[in-house]
Amino acid sequence: MNELLIIIFAPLLGGVLAWALNVRGIRELLGVAGAAVPLAYLVKLYSELDASGQLSHSIDFAGFTFSFSLTHLTWVFAMIAGVVGLASTIAMVSTSRDGYEWLFALMSLTGAYGVFLSFDLLGFFIFWELMTVGSFMMVLKYSRSAGLKYFVLSVVGAFAMFLAIAKIYALSGSFAFPDVANAVYYAMGRGDLALVFGLFLVAFGVKAGMFPLHVWAPDAYSETNQSYTAMFSGVLSKTGVYGFILIYMLIGYRLMVEFGAFRSAPKFGYIIAFLGGLTIIVGGLLAALQEDIRKLFAYSSISQIGYILVAFGVGTSLSIEAGIYHAISHALFKGLFFLIVATIIYRTGKTTFADMGGLAEKMPFTFAMAFVAILSLAGIPPMAGFVSKWLIFEAVISQNLPILGGMVFFGSAIGFVYLIRFTYAVWFGQRPTDLDDTKDAPLPLAVAMAILAIPNIVFGIAPGLVVKELNKIFGGEIVTSPTLWELNLGFGRYNGLLILVWLIVGLLIAAVIYFLGAPVRKVPVTDTYQSGNPVTMEYNLTIRRNFFLPLKEALAFWLRISFDKLYRDIGAWVEDFAEVMRNYVYNGNVQSYAWYLALILLILAMWGV
């Protein structure tokens, strides 16, 4: 079944050709083709997958055997990569200038596909590294410090994973998932097991942006081509999430047996869930305090990933299914948000909130897309965001884990808060004079945004579509969905269509009352009730900057603890240590070198005598 290989390597091939030919028209065409081919194949393979349940393919290469497989789970994740990847590449048509970006963007997409479809640990690791390098080079082009911080953290994660893989390989002698699973189950000691879990936690935590390891995300997401960030945060963070599922698949059962459960959630799962909860809160609060539009959405992306981690941490099949559902909806609305950010930056060239404002009239289409994205991310009922959040709430709270329930609930409000902050600063209020002639989104970006907006609405109203696929992963009827519009969990029911219908009814009633009243007179934005002094264009009164000052004061104590500073200090300390050691060890004096030789002779003598 070498279609799997085509799916994986098509983007890279497209990227390399695009970099090689580097002609304005052809390069974009190749790039988009590179992203579209895998998606087409995935859709084609769906029927075969339905029939046989798993399509696998293995090749012998460089002395190792690499196996690839497409199961329902990996099909779902691959589809996420496909859809968001395609949207992002279409958007890149307008925002990226040279072949360099096409090559590395599509290389990271190949990495993501490879991670999802590989069925052995070594293949998984290789594509993981490929993805890291691809995304790193995209960031390195814009800023060195952000790039290096991202690279060091993700390479530390990758090497932690490699150490764990090596330890398992030393035990099982092969990399394929089935052998690994039963080798870990039967032969692994308790200490090694804990070490391997810790290493995997670090490795996938870094890529998913879990709380203590999330510091790279804001810089990396903002210091790159914004339409690539849609793929970066939409798809690449999902590889981290997929990794957590891998932990469950490969060593989960043994961890459950070895370390027992804490109130129906496995102990190791509870660690993931708790860190996920912290990620939600930290990500959300920091997002609200940001001044740069890209950073706000970077932190919001981290906070949303926190939800998925909480869902996975709880460990029941319902919560994992809810987590995957949220992974899908997060990929959609986060991808959409970053495309919106890309359009804004592409049109206005501004990135901080202070210089923006009042774009709603000038960019109506983008604002409509933003409105859809806001509803979905904040979790307003008829949207996909709400369904997945609702599933996660139900799953977490029904496992009577009160603290996690509280964290998740708090998270939903934070989402609400920083979105309003974004809306107020960018769309409404007084418009600075230099933004008066901004045009609406260019065609490629508009198409990309549309591609991501539609599923947001569809999956909200008709969650049955998604739930039918997800149930196949777990085999049983985890979430029963009698009709396409309805979900029934036994202790909670949701009906997308009904909510939409009654919302429209409500709106109609309000509209009727509205139009009964007298006609309205359009008044410009500057003519507002100012208790006395009229506001003119020059004197632009707005609190776009430092919108949440009171929140910052309330959280002043917590904001002092910053892991970013901690890692930076460690980096600086390592470099100083290296400097001192180098000048001390290689001090240029041949006599001290002779002393080193004598020292080794002494060691040999001590050893021997």
Add this chain to the structure above:
Amino acid sequence: MVSLLKRSLAIISILVIGYWLAQGLAGVPFGEDKMLVGHYYLQHVKEQTGAVNAVTAVVVNYRGLDTLGEVTVLFIASTGVAALLWRKKRERTAKVGGSPVLTVGTKFLVPFVMLFGAYIFIHGHLTPGGGFPGGATIATAFLLLYMAFTIYEIPHKAFEKVEGLAGMGYVLVGLIGLAIGGYFLFDWIWQDWQWGVDNIGRLFSGGFIPIIYTIIGIKVGTELSGIVDNMLKEEVRE
């Protein structure tokens, strides 16, 4: 104060290393017959190589490759010294010549020293010493000339050519051995042509050992004097 500490530390570490080496050497008692391959050489040296002096047989014939490497090392030394001390224009800066005793003595002695050197490397396979001591004595002859006369210089361009030729000669001998006997550095004179098989112990015996030793003698002589010449000269400051 620091140097005292350093010295005492050095002494202590030296003693420990010494003790360790001594322990190692205790396992190889002095004076005992520890030979294994050595006996084979002693028994077969006469009929296999025709040399009376077993050491020269081992040096040139049995372990010929070592000596080839050996000659190369010396060649590298002389080239290296020439390369490092190379200046555009160089000349001798000695001011004071040798005293009359030295100048007259050198004029008289140099030919005999050279003859004695030649004797050593020609009789390498019979008497102790071989190409290297012979070459060294020749070099001392040139050194005598340098010390006696302030203006004397060896024709170093010619000497370098001789060095090259001698080296090539040695390798050619080896290659001829390869061509005739099938093995590189094969003693075809003794093994194939069986020359001098009957008169072991006299001059014309020992296969290609005398040939190689003469080549080495000339080469070592020229190289060492080349090194002396390089080290003596100073750069000419314009």
Add this chain to the structure above:
Amino acid sequence: MNGQYASLLIALPLISAFFVPLIKELGRKAVMGYLVMITALQTAIAGWVANEVYSTGKPIIVIAGGWKPPVGINLYIGHFAALFVLIIAVISFFMAIFSFRAVNVEPVDKYAMLFLLLMLGATGMIATGDIFNLFVFMEITAISAYALTAYNKTGEAAEASMKYIVLGGIGSSFFLIGVALIYGATGTLNMAHLAQLAGAIDPTVAQVGLALIIFGLAVEAELFPLNAWAPDAYQAAPHPITVMFSAFVVKAGLYAIGRLLYLFQGAEGWSGLLRLLVILATLTVIVAELSALRQKDAKRMIAYSSIGQVGMIAFALALGTQAGVSAGVFHMVNHAIVKALLFLTVGYVGVALGGTAIENFQGLGKRMPLTALTITIGSLATVGIPLFNIFWSKIRILLAGVEAGYSWSVALILGASVVEAVYYFRLVHTMWFVEGGGRIRENFAIGVIAIFLAALIIVIGVYPNDVWTIVQKAGQDLFNVANYIKNVPLMGVGA
């Protein structure tokens, strides 16, 4: 043409080195042309030998002087030696071409002689089957390296050479004491014969003798405390010579350690020595990578990185398992290619822009695009990015390391390679994303070599199967001492 003609591998460079003084007057161009011709010839012979060894599967045993071992000296050109002699020849050929442009300090004929003899020394070290002969060839390599390090005749070059001489001298003296001890205990110098008698040696003598031999070789193979001379020597030597240092001179020392280590498996105290070597190797990697972090000079930085990678090879060889040795050999091959490319290109930048300080590399992407691209490929390969050749050997080493139970050192080595990634990507960033000076025309020949090496890196990276099979054979040749003894036609030499 029976196997014995393989001895031409030794005879050819020697006779052509002696021939150089005769053609000295024909001028610089002639001497350099002659050098290129000889190295091409040597590559041809090495190719023929390698083809011979790998097709028949049996090693070629060159008997010097017709005396079968242990009486005479034999050259054992097995899978490993054939592979590496070919690598030495090819890289010397490339460096001969590079010397055309890079070396313009005056006594060029002396340079040619020393160049050939350095190549000879390394070839001899790898091919020989006799430990004293190994000492002689090691000295040939070392002394020609001393001369070539100081060849530029600047203060720094002389200082670097002096340091190398002092440390190399001490190392070789102790090596000789070790040889004396081993000879005293066994009575023979031939490696195969020694392997047979290894079990019978008196324990303390074996332990002291083996420790001293490995100590002597470790100075040559740049293990941690003993490699203090290496960064200075790499930096001060002329650019082609640095390439030869990092590509095969170090490898010869490492091969010797590997060969002797596995020969004396029978001797006492062997596993203790292995553990010590693993610790030293891990220290080498860490210290070298950390020292390269804040380097001002690109050439010295890559020198440290090369030492770090060499430390990793030593770690692989000292693991004591077949997988470890094969991985180590695979890394030797990859490292030789990548470091040759890096030093070649950085050296060429040094020649073209005067000096290899990091500032000269700013905006290199615009000034010398071809060189910048090849340097980037080289750095990405060294860091161990997938789809490049070092990645495959690095993961094999680390897997073997964990399998052999040294997961702590593997963790430290991984940490060190993170540091390595940081300073290489800093270089890549300075080259491509920082503004630099005007465009500079790049030399054609050097460009072709660089492109060839870069292409080789990517080909091995993308399709490493064939190279892996070759390297596995070479690894077995090094590790499997039993068939080494079987292959060597030992004469029964009773007391």
Add this chain to the structure above:
Amino acid sequence: MNVPDISIYYFGAIALVLIGLYAALVKKNLLKILIGLSIMETGVNLLLISIGYVSGKSAPILSEGVGPTQAVDPIPQALVLTAIVIGVATTAMALSAVVLIYEKYRTLNVEEIRRLRG
């Protein structure tokens, strides 16, 4: 710890080696270090020779009086021949390097010759 009873020749040889090492470790002047180096080399050569000696036997020149069983081991003597020349070569290279250093640095104190470091 039992002091190993090694013969005077071994003791002398090791002593020379260690004296050479001592000079390299402690002496400040570069030339003295090189002298120490050559002492070490002579010590090693002496050790090599004394390894080959068999008490009560004569030099391995198999002229009339000396049969194969009365001769000392020839191999160490052959090795020493090579080792001596290597010692000469190393010392020659070292001295020319020192000449160059003095020409450029105007000092031979090891502490000051530290331009290449870090």
Add this chain to the structure above:
Amino acid sequence: MIETALKALFILLYATFVGFMFMGIIRIVTARIHRRVGPPIYQPILDTIKLLSKKSNITHGLIYDFGILYAVGATILAVMFIPLGSIGVLRAYGDLILITFLLEIPMLGIMFAAMSSGNPYAGIGAQRALLTLLAIQVPLGFAIVALAEFYGTFSTYEIVMAQQTMGWSIFHFPLLLAAIAYDLVLQAMFGKEPFDIMIAPGEISLGPMVEFGGKHMGLLQIQHAIALFAETLFFANIFLGGGVVTAFSSSILNTIAGLAVLLVKQVAVLLIATFMGAIFPRFTIDQAAKFYWKWPTIIAALGAVLASL
């Protein structure tokens, strides 16, 4: 289909009417506490009709109008979900979390409309409203968690049915804590005195409401009325046992009795809020946030933990 439409119409009219009556009650009770007579009970209805019939209305753009419509629509949607005795239209889908969210969404609509007007006071008002929302979210979350864990279900209807057998929630200690916390949260949701910083008339001239006038203000009054009714109804259902009466034979009588019981409970909740509102001065926003994150959160968290044991 017709039958649900009629029911929905009845619920809507009943909710609006009772909502306005509640606003009237609040005004009268506060006046009486301040020792004044206070306007007649139907005064809010008159005001709303006056506002709706205003001739000159201004608008700041499409979103300015759509925001108001969305707020009213969402509140109507919320009311439909909450079980009203035996009438409830979408009772079966009345999920705790869904209703809590739906009660918060009108705020989003109003926020959109206010911000698009470009008036700085509206901006500050929006910021304070959001921070209050952030503040109440923690105790609200724990209260909902306590409820869900105690009853093991999220459906409001099942909770009401469970309370018939197990007695009102407030009689069980963990849920009593949750009720107290939820009541404090209601204070802010009603926008009553201690936590109405977001619409403080003095400092930021009614905050988000500053730009609304005429029919927009009228619609907001309707929204406020329905919201009052919905929040008190929700509280009554989940904590005070809801209005399920089966004593009478005919179903009509039962429903009326049920509504009456619910009305009494709703008025009780309203009065508690009004009494608190009349006494306390206005908190500043960070005082409000700090207060909510301290005591109500502890009480609710304790309730949640106890409920989960």
